[in-house]
Amino acid sequence: IFLDRLWKGIELELCFHDAKYYIIPSAKSKVVRKVE
Structure with missing residues (x-):
């Protein structure tokens, strides 16, 4: 996934x-939220 980029x-x-x-x-974490 390009998220690391x-x-x-x-x-x-x-x-x-x-x-x-x-x-x-x-800066501390990666959060992925699904849009309902």
Whole structure:
């Protein structure tokens, strides 16, 4: 998964409409939330 490529020391909030997932990598953890 390309999530590791987004892995940096910053917080990102990306919304992928195709997968309908919120992928929020933070400085300490990676959180993937499914959009209901």
